[in-house]
C-alpha cells in the first residue's frame with residue numbers, strides 16, 4: 260500500500276473531525292451567547308427599575324397621607340376631649356382641623372396619581388416577565404435538543420480520534436509534516452484524489468505521465484496546478 264493511501268485515509272479522518280468540531284463550536288456559541296435572551300433580559304431589568312421608582316413614590320405618598328390622618332386625629336381628639344374650653348382656642352382647633360383636612364385631599368390626589376402610575380408600570384413589568392419566561396422556556400427546549408446533539412457529537416469525536424490513533428502510525432514522519440503544512444495552507448485539503456484524469460481539489464487536468472507517477476508506490480507526486488499531494492487508487 261502506498262504512502263499516499265495512508266495520507267488520504269488520514270485526511271478523511273481529519274476532515275470528519277473538523278466537521279464535528281465545527282458543529283460543536285457552533286452549538287457552544289449558541290449555548291453561551293444568546294443575543295435575544297440578553298435583549299429580553301435587559302428590557303425586563305429596565306422595566307423592573309422603572310417600576311421600582313414608581314413604587315417608591317407611591318410608598319412615600321401613602322406615608323404622607325397616613326401622617327396627615329394622624330395629625331387630624333390628634334387635632335380632633337383635642338377638640339372633642341372637653342379639655343379645651345376657651346372659645347378662641349376651640350375655634351383655632353376647628354380651623355386647624357379643616358385646614359389639615361383640605362391638605363389631606365391634595366395628598367390623597369397625589370397618592371392616587373402615584374398608584375395609577377405604579378399600576379401602569381406593574382402591567383408593563385408583568386408583560387416583560389411573561390416574555391422573558393416564554394423565551395427561557397423556548398431556549399430550555401432548544402438547548403435540550405442541542406445538548407443531546409452535543410453529547411452525540413462528543414462521542415462521535417472520541418470514536419474518530421481513536422480511528423486516527425490507529426491510522427497515524429502508518430504515515431511516515433516527514434510525510435506527516437508535509438501533510439500538516441499543506442492542510443493549513445490549502446484550506447484543509449492537503450491531498451487530492453485523481454478523478455477522471457483531473458485533480459479533485461482544483462480541477463486541473465493531469466498529464467498521463469503525472470498520473471503514472473502517482474500510481475507508482477515509490478514516489479510522491481504533486482498537482483502541477485495547486486501543488487497538493489495527488490492520490491490515485
Ligand SMILES: [Zn+2]
Nearest residue numbers: 458461482485
Ligand atoms: Zn490540483
